[in-house]
Amino acid sequence: VSRVDVACASLRRPLDPDFGRRLKGRRIERIGRRAKYLVFDLDDGLSWIVHLGMSGRLVYRQPSDPAARDRHDHVVVHLGRHGRLVFNDARRFGLMTVEAAAGCDLFARLGPDALDQDGFNAAHLTALKRHTRRSLKDVLMDQAVVAGLGNIYVNEILFAAGLRPRRRLQRTSRAQLERLVAATREVLAEAIEHRGSSISDFLDGIGRKGGYQWRRRVYDRADQPCPRCRTLIKAVVVGQRSSFYCPRCQS
DNA sequence: GTAAACCTGGCA
DNA sequence: TGCCAGGTTTAC
Numbered sequence: 001v002s003r004v005d006v007a008c009a010s011l012r013r014p015l016d017p018d019f020g021r022r023l024k025g026r027r028i029e030r031i032g033r034r035a036k037y038l039v040f041d042l043d044d045g046l047s048w049i050v051h052l053g054m055s056g057r058l059v060y061r062q063p064s065d066p067a068a069r070d071r072h073d074h075v076v077v078h079l080g081r082h083g084r085l086v087f088n089d090a091r092r093f094g095l096m097t098v099e100a101a102a103g104c105d106l107f108a109r110l111g112p113d114a115l116d117q118d119g120f121n122a123a124h125l126t127a128l129k130r131h132t133r134r135s136l137k138d139v140l141m142d143q144a145v146v147a148g149l150g151n152i153y154v155n156e157i158l159f160a161a162g163l164r165p166r167r168r169l170q171r172t173s174r175a176q177l178e179r180l181v182a183a184t185r186e187v188l189a190e191a192i193e194h195r196g197s198s199i200s201d202f203l204d205g206i207g208r209k210g211g212y213q214w215r216r217r218v219y220d221r222a223d224q225p226c227p228r229c230r231t232l233i234k235a236v237v238v239g240q241r242s243s244f245y246c247p248r249c250q251s
Numbered sequence: 252g253t254a255a256a257c258c259t260g261g262c263a
Numbered sequence: 264t265g266c267c268a269g270g271t272t273t274a275c
Contacts, residue, residue: 010258012257012270012271012272036269036270051270051271052269053269053270053271054258054268054269054271055260055268055269056269072259089258089259090258090259090260091257091258091260091268091270092257092258092259093257093258093271134252138252143271150269150270151268151269152269153269198269199268199269200260200261200268200269201260201269202269220268239252239253241270242268
């Protein structure tokens with residue numbers, strides 16, 4: 001990292017005044033992920049941690065790419081002669097920080113990753129069942145229960161599992177929970193294969209749109225026919241978030 | 252639990 | 264003009 005330009009520090013969490021100083025001069029040794037956070041491990045043991053929020057993008061640009069700055073390019077991380085990483089976020093719901101990943105408070109309350117076979121399974125969900133009246137939608141959206149799922153994919157997972165968003169966890173059988181966990185892996189595998197959902201803002205790390213928006217079965221498809229049975233998709237609000245389901249295929 | 256807060260942009 | 268949006272936190 002040869003230089004860090006901060007055009008706007010007021011993200012969801014205001015950018016630390018030391019952010020640029022901590023990143024400049026470091027070498028990025030590994031790129032990973034923790035739930036919805038991108039994690040760039042640095043050569044001094046700290047990590048550059050990034051969350052894209054709703055409208056954020058982090059895009060690599062070649063040295064030859066035009067230098068023109070967009071109004072919402074808030075942070076530019078220059079990589080010497082190798083180009084730069086540009087963080088753009090119209091709504092500024094994203095955040096970034098440089099700190100030790102171990103003991104990072106952003107990670108403190110995260111549950112098992114949605115793709116972690118050992119952590120996220122039917123037994124994990126069964127253990128929550130006892131004293132809760134929460135809906136499946138609410139439970140899957142809770143990053144402390146299972147980390148990494150957002151509104152689009154929870155809608156798609158519930159459709160794939162044949163379960164309604166408002167169904168109570170308590171009233172969901174072990175077999176249905178097994179189905180739900182399997183559906184999570186299937187939906188995420190397909191979403192990753194198609195590089196995510198570009199419904200309005202999302203671009204991948206090299207500026208390409210994802211393709212999953214063309215494959216979604218129910219999300220934002222109110223009053224359109226279910227791809228399986230042609231019944232019209234319903235829209236409801238669960239926990240302040242829009243939910244979509246097929247009243248025939250999902251129970 | 253539920254609402255409101257943080258922001259901008261797009262659409263009816 | 265008002266309402267909605269891939270997220271998360273904070274306050275009643």
